Amino acid sequence: TLPVFLHFFIFRAKTPTSLPTFLVIGPSGSGKTSLVTLFEKGAPSPTHLSQSPLSVRVSLPSTTKAASSKYRSENDPTLKLEKPLLLVDTPGHGKLRHFGLEHLNATPNLKGIIYVVDAASIPSSSTGSSSESGLADAAEYLHDILLVLQKRYTTAKSSKGPKDVPVLIAANKLDLFTALPAPLLKTSLEKEISRVRETRAKGLLTAGSGDADADDRGWLGEGGESKFEFRQMEEVNVPVQVVGGNVLGSEGPDVDKWWDWIGSKL
Numbered sequence: 001t002l003p004v005f006l007h008f009f010i011f012r013a014k015t016p017t018s019l020p021t022f023l024v025i026g027p028s029g030s031g032k033t034s035l036v037t038l039f040e041k042g043a044p045s046p047t048h049l050s051q052s053p054l055s056v057r058v059s060l061p062s063t064t065k066a067a068s069s070k071y072r073s074e075n076d077p078t079l080k081l082e083k084p085l086l087l088v089d090t091p092g093h094g095k096l097r098h099f100g101l102e103h104l105n106a107t108p109n110l111k112g113i114i115y116v117v118d119a120a121s122i123p124s125s126s127t128g129s130s131s132e133s134g135l136a137d138a139a140e141y142l143h144d145i146l147l148v149l150q151k152r153y154t155t156a157k158s159s160k161g162p163k164d165v166p167v168l169i170a171a172n173k174l175d176l177f178t179a180l181p182a183p184l185l186k187t188s189l190e191k192e193i194s195r196v197r198e199t200r201a202k203g204l205l206t207a208g209s210g211d212a213d214a215d216d217r218g219w220l221g222e223g224g225e226s227k228f229e230f231r232q233m234e235e236v237n238v239p240v241q242v243v244g245g246n247v248l249g250s251e252g253p254d255v256d257k258w259w260d261w262i263g264s265k266l
């Protein structure tokens with residue numbers, strides 16, 4: 001029979017390690033399923049209304065460099081190796097949203113979150129009201145996700161805190177001329193999240209939890225009067241980036257910058 005240490009070694013070696021995983025989250029209709037399909041098949045295809053999370057194995061395109069390969073020479077054969085990863089498509093429909101939030105804490109090897117927003121559903125701040133557009137919805141869901149990530153940090157046992165969970169806000173549908181460019185979408189979301197934060201705090205106070213501390217109230221970002229900015233999330237190991245693109249469109253997809261972001265996390 002094998003010595004005990006060899007048993008241990010073989011058992012350990014056989015334990016499957018999970019692939020680097022990215023969650024694809026966002027309001028319904030923002031283009032999550034289209035994006036996952038495009039990344040998987042290289043071409044968009046008709047989508048269906050998803051009812052349960054769907055995991056899809058995809059590979060980094062050979063034109064995108066992974067961060068771990070940054071210092072390899074162009075002739076290094078390992079550069080040609082496939083870089084597989086998992087995309088988990090989560091449903092965006094109101095009642096099904098808890099899937100997304102539950103996944104945040106239960107995903108092994110979570111490398112990041114891709115939050116897809118329909119940038120054409122959001123008016124620039126000078127026109128239109130948030131309640132009529134997708135802005136309120138997109139901001140509320142994003143607020144809740146960032147709050148889960150913040151709590152993960154503030155309740156962590158180790159002094160270093162949990163590892164980074166970077167968030168990519170994919171400003172999708174930029175092929176449409178009504179779409180808000182990424183920098184404006186960023187400001188609109190920050191403003192609206194500030195509003196969500198305040199509404200939530202008031203709601204809890206009137207519900208009679210006057211003595212709740214900041215964490216129980218679930219105040220996102222820095223306290224006090226300052227307005228919410230994504231930059232504040234870096235304090236809790238959650239770097240947020242807003243990057244524009246489109247999955248569909250008459251001139252074809254434009255998703256290279258999203259791939260670059262994914263590659264930079266591998």
Ligand code: GDP
Pocket residue numbers: 026027028029030031032033034035047048092172173174175176245246247248249
């Ligand atoms: P999901 O609910 O987030 O999974 O969204 P879907 O992937 O089902 O997409 C919702 C709708 O938006 C579909 O009709 C897509 O064809 C459309 N769509 C997705 N991405 C784009 C895009 O980049 N540009 C345009 N014009 N339409 C898009």
